Amino acid sequence: TGINFSTWPWQHWAAGRADEIALSDGVSQWSWAEVARQVDNYAAGLAAQGVKPDQLVAIIAPNSIQTVWLLLAVMRIGARSVGLNPKSSAPELVEQLRRLACDFLWTPSPNAEVADRYPVIELRGEEAASPVTVAWQPERPLTLTLTSGSTGQPKAVVHAARTHLASAQGLLAQMDYQPGDCWLLSLPLFHISGMAILWRWLYRGAQLVVADASDLNQALLQVTHASLVPTQLQRFLAECLDDSRDESSDAVKAVVKLKEVLLGGAMIPVGLTSQAEQAGIRCWCGYGMTEMASTVTAKLANASAGVGQVLPQRELVIRDGEIWVRGETLALGYYRNRQIEPLSAESWFATKDLGVWLDGELFIQGRADNMFISGGENVQPESIEQVLLAHPAVRQAVVLPVADSEYGQRPVALIMTEVEHATKPLSESLKQDLQAFMAEQVTAFRRPVDYLMLPEHLIGNGIKISRRQLADWLASQS
Numbered sequence: 428t429g430i431n432f433s434t435w436p437w438q439h440w441a442a443g444r445a446d447e448i449a450l451s452d453g454v455s456q457w458s459w460a461e462v463a464r465q466v467d468n469y470a471a472g473l474a475a476q477g478v479k480p481d482q483l484v485a486i487i488a489p490n491s492i493q494t495v496w497l498l499l500a501v502m503r504i505g506a507r508s509v510g511l512n513p514k515s516s517a518p519e520l521v522e523q524l525r526r527l528a529c530d531f532l533w534t535p536s537p538n539a540e541v542a543d544r545y546p547v548i549e550l551r552g553e554e555a556a557s558p559v560t561v562a563w564q565p566e567r568p569l570t571l572t573l574t575s576g577s578t579g580q581p582k583a584v585v586h587a588a589r590t591h592l593a594s595a596q597g598l599l600a601q602m603d604y605q606p607g608d609c610w611l612l613s614l615p616l617f618h619i620s621g622m623a624i625l626w627r628w629l630y631r632g633a634q635l636v637v638a639d640a641s642d643l644n645q646a647l648l649q650v651t652h653a654s655l656v657p658t659q660l661q662r663f664l665a666e667c668l669d670d671s672r673d674e675s676s677d678a679v680k681a682v683v684k685l686k687e688v689l690l691g692g693a694m695i696p697v698g699l700t701s702q703a704e705q706a707g708i709r710c711w712c713g714y715g716m717t718e719m720a721s722t723v724t725a726k727l728a729n730a731s732a733g734v735g736q737v738l739p740q741r742e743l744v745i746r747d748g749e750i751w752v753r754g755e756t757l758a759l760g761y762y763r764n765r766q767i768e769p770l771s772a773e774s775w776f777a778t779k780d781l782g783v784w785l786d787g788e789l790f791i792q793g794r795a796d797n798m799f800i801s802g803g804e805n806v807q808p809e810s811i812e813q814v815l816l817a818h819p820a821v822r823q824a825v826v827l828p829v830a831d832s833e834y835g836q837r838p839v840a841l842i843m844t845e846v847e848h849a850t851k852p853l854s855e856s857l858k859q860d861l862q863a864f865m866a867e868q869v870t871a872f873r874r875p876v877d878y879l880m881l882p883e884h885l886i887g888n889g890i891k892i893s894r895r896q897l898a899d900w901l902a903s904q905s
């Protein structure tokens with residue numbers, strides 16, 4: 428029983444809730460009527476600069492109010508956008524833009540090496556003399572979102588309003604996000620987790636808050652809803668609980684307006700969600716991926732490490748241990764050579780994630796392509812990481828194989844700790860502590876043979892750590 432929009436969602440809300448606050452950037456606020464007017468003006472500005480339907484605009488920017496306006500305006504004129512990580516190196520960006528064959532570029536920090544190759548557009552409003560004619564079309568390809576598998580170049584996943592809205596509808600059948608609630612744009616729009624926040628906002632007609640990415644913890648105190656990767660929640664709780672040390676947990680609850688947090692993107696430690704619940708924050712554990720427009724399964728956090736049940740509008744099966752998905756939220760395809768090609772030959776999409784159903788709940792065991800063999804035994808790095816994460820000193824853990832003459836490969840753990848700085852080697856005492864800890868919990872062939880500090884420069888875009896880059900780094904260490 429979802430909403431069937433017959434216009435662009437912001438126009439829908441501008442008609443029904445014209446004066447209600449829709450958007451805020453911490454300084455200014457816009458009502459739905461103002462959002463609809465601004466989008467039309469920016470759309471006219473794009474059209475005046477020559478942007479045409481079905482053309483591709485690359486956006487290289489961190490989240491900002493401008494990024495939101497641009498994304499909406501690009502859709503409004505029937506064009507498409509793709510977000511690139513602004514932290515990528517210039518050669519990486521040049522290569523991605525070339526592969527995407529983008530028509531225009533927008534970036535707040537032009538770099539000659541990148542920007543000289545493409546027409547750079549401006550975000551400027553113009554009073555539309557003749558209104559932009561592209562009508563609402565839920566099937567129209569609108570957004571491209573890059574997703575990097577463990578190998579090779581990132582793929583550009585194409586979604587339409589229909590798939591994004593189906594994703595929002597199914598998730599909001601579970602999570603409570605009402606007009607008056609504000610969801611922080613807490614993850615980048617160039618990643619599906621950020622894009623999904625935008626569409627939940629559009630679907631519900633609630634509020635979206637865009638804040639300076641440099642102070643996430645401060646922004647989290649101003650909103651009711653946020654999407655976070657586990658490490659972000661960990662940092663928030665550490666800082667927030669630290670500030671109110673010696674005070675009761677009631678004092679913590681008083682400063683935190685946050686009602687609901689959606690977690691995802693990686694294994695979610697149970698200890699983390701129970702700590703958040705003590706601070707009065709309801710946590711939802713999600714499992715999802717770019718090809719399915721974000722969350723596929725979700726549940727309210729509890730004592731089990733599972734990721735709950737399948738949300739409405741999605742289907743999920745496990746074949747030979749691997750998770751396959753499909754449904755209304757499935758992407759239109761991958762963008763290659765200016766064409767949209769099907770994700771796969773059949774209607775189901777193979778995720779490469781291994782999973783099991785236990786007590787009516789899905790458990791993610793790790794990615795099939797991360798598994799390696801040690802002395803004839805299968806080793807799933809994620810299962811070792813999960814145990815390491817339960818150690819109080821460990822904030823982040825990545826387990827990788829290293830070559831071994833006797834076993835073929837053996838596990839090594841890269842660790843980020845609560846206290847130490849990433850430039851220092853791990854202390855001997857912590858190493859010994861971890862060895863003893865692991866000896867109690869996992870069988871011998873799964874115990875890491877060494878523990879190293881996770882190099883800070885490879886922690887990545889803050890969403891996902893690249894195992895490939897870490898493996899290259901590890902190989903260069905010996």
Ligand code: 4YB
Pocket residue numbers: 574614619620623654655656689690691692693694695712713714715716717718721722723734778780791793794891
């Ligand atoms: C997982 C996993 C899990 C994904 N356990 N591995 O709106 C949301 O759903 C959201 C909220 C907060 C943070 C992130 C999100 C996401 O969208 C995450 C979606 C995502 O990570 N997409 S991805 O294409 O970049 O990667 C997908 C892969 O990530 C999956 O195939 C899994 O391997 C892994 N993953 N959730 C363990 N709960």
